[in-house]
Amino acid sequence: MPEFFEQFTSEEVALFLGLVTGLIFGAFAQQSRFCLRAACIEFWRNKPGAKFSIWLFTFSTALILTQLLMLNGNLEKSSIRQLVTTGSMSGAILGGTLFGIGMVMARGCASRLLVLSATGNLRALVAGLVVTIVSQAALRGILSPARSEASSWWLVEGSSRDLSMYLPEYGAIAMGVLLFIAAIYLAIKNRTKGYYQFGAVVVGGSIALGWGLTSWHAANSFDIIAVKSVSFTGPSADTLMALINEPEFPFSFDIGIVLGVFAGSFLASWLTKEFVIQTFTEQTGLTRYLVGAALMGFGGMLAGGCAVGAGVTGGAVMALTAWVALFFMWLSAGITDRVLDYRRETA
Structure with a gap:
C-alpha cells in the first residue's frame, strides 16, 4: 500500500484519505439522522429516545475504536495536537456555550447543516455558508482579535489535556463500552430502527478511521503530516x-x-429518494437561522472545533478541552431550547 501511494504527492494522498473518510461520514450521518441538537433536545426534555441513542452510538464507537488505535500503537499521543499543545479552557467554555446556543437557533450543528445542504435543504445551505464566513472571520479576519483575546483568559498546558491520565488503565475504553450499552438500551426501549443504529456506529467508526488514516499517512510520508480526523x-x-x-x-x-461529506450525503439522499428542495417559509423564519449560524461560526473557532470536531473527534482522544466544550454545548443547548422552543411547542 505505501508503494502505491508513492506515485502521488502528500497533498493528493491527504485529499484522497479525507474524501474516503468524508464519504463514509456523510452517507451514514444522513441515513442515521445523526444530530447533536436533536439528541440534546430529547435529553433536556426528559425524553431520551432514538435521537439520543444515535448520538450515543456514534460517540461511544468513536471513543472505543480511537482508544483501541492508541492502545495498539497505531495512533501515538505525541502526534495528537489536542494532547500536546497548550489549549484554552476559556475558549472551550465560552465557545462551547455560543455554539450550543447557535445550533439550537439554526436547527442543526455545523456538520448537520452540511449534511442537510446536500439533501436539498436550502435553509441549511444558507446557514452553513454563514457559519463558514464567520468562522473565517474569527480565524483570520476581523473577529480574530476577539477570539484570540477570549482564548487567552484561561490556558492549560498540553501535559494536562489528556483526561485518560486521570482514569485507571483502560478507563476510557470502559467508559465507551458503558455508553455503548446505554445506547443499546435506549435503542431497544424506543424501538430505534436497526439501520439507524448501524449507521450511527459507522459514523463513529469514520471518526476513528480519520485518526487512523492520517496517523498512517504521517508515519509513511517524508513530509510533515498533521494527525487529525x-x-x-x-x-x-x-x-x-x-x-x-x-x-x-x-x-x-x-x-x-x-467535499466527501457533501458528496456522501447527496448520494445517500439521492439513492434513497430523500433529496427534496426545502426553502425558508414564514413559519421557519430567516433571522433565527442567521443569528444561530453566526454564533456557531465564532463559537466553533473559539472552542477549537464544532460539535463533531471538538465534541466527538476531540472527545475520542480524551482531550480535556474537547470534553469541556462538549459539556457546555449540551448545557447551553438545553437552556436555549427551554427559552426559545419548549414552552411554545408544549403550550
Missing part, C-alpha cells in the same frame, strides 16, 4: 476560501472531508 468549522472555512481566492484548488485532508 473529522471536523467542520475550520475545514469548511478553508474550503470556501480556496474556492474564492485560489486559482488552483488546494489538496488537503480537511478539504477532502468537506
Whole structure:
C-alpha cells in the first residue's frame, strides 16, 4: 500500500484519505439522522429516545475504536495536537456555550447543516455558508482579535489535556463500552430502527478511521503530516476560501472531508429518494437561522472545533478541552431550547 501511494504527492494522498473518510461520514450521518441538537433536545426534555441513542452510538464507537488505535500503537499521543499543545479552557467554555446556543437557533450543528445542504435543504445551505464566513472571520479576519483575546483568559498546558491520565488503565475504553450499552438500551426501549443504529456506529467508526488514516499517512510520508480526523468549522472555512481566492484548488485532508461529506450525503439522499428542495417559509423564519449560524461560526473557532470536531473527534482522544466544550454545548443547548422552543411547542 505505501508503494502505491508513492506515485502521488502528500497533498493528493491527504485529499484522497479525507474524501474516503468524508464519504463514509456523510452517507451514514444522513441515513442515521445523526444530530447533536436533536439528541440534546430529547435529553433536556426528559425524553431520551432514538435521537439520543444515535448520538450515543456514534460517540461511544468513536471513543472505543480511537482508544483501541492508541492502545495498539497505531495512533501515538505525541502526534495528537489536542494532547500536546497548550489549549484554552476559556475558549472551550465560552465557545462551547455560543455554539450550543447557535445550533439550537439554526436547527442543526455545523456538520448537520452540511449534511442537510446536500439533501436539498436550502435553509441549511444558507446557514452553513454563514457559519463558514464567520468562522473565517474569527480565524483570520476581523473577529480574530476577539477570539484570540477570549482564548487567552484561561490556558492549560498540553501535559494536562489528556483526561485518560486521570482514569485507571483502560478507563476510557470502559467508559465507551458503558455508553455503548446505554445506547443499546435506549435503542431497544424506543424501538430505534436497526439501520439507524448501524449507521450511527459507522459514523463513529469514520471518526476513528480519520485518526487512523492520517496517523498512517504521517508515519509513511517524508513530509510533515498533521494527525487529525473529522471536523467542520475550520475545514469548511478553508474550503470556501480556496474556492474564492485560489486559482488552483488546494489538496488537503480537511478539504477532502468537506467535499466527501457533501458528496456522501447527496448520494445517500439521492439513492434513497430523500433529496427534496426545502426553502425558508414564514413559519421557519430567516433571522433565527442567521443569528444561530453566526454564533456557531465564532463559537466553533473559539472552542477549537464544532460539535463533531471538538465534541466527538476531540472527545475520542480524551482531550480535556474537547470534553469541556462538549459539556457546555449540551448545557447551553438545553437552556436555549427551554427559552426559545419548549414552552411554545408544549403550550
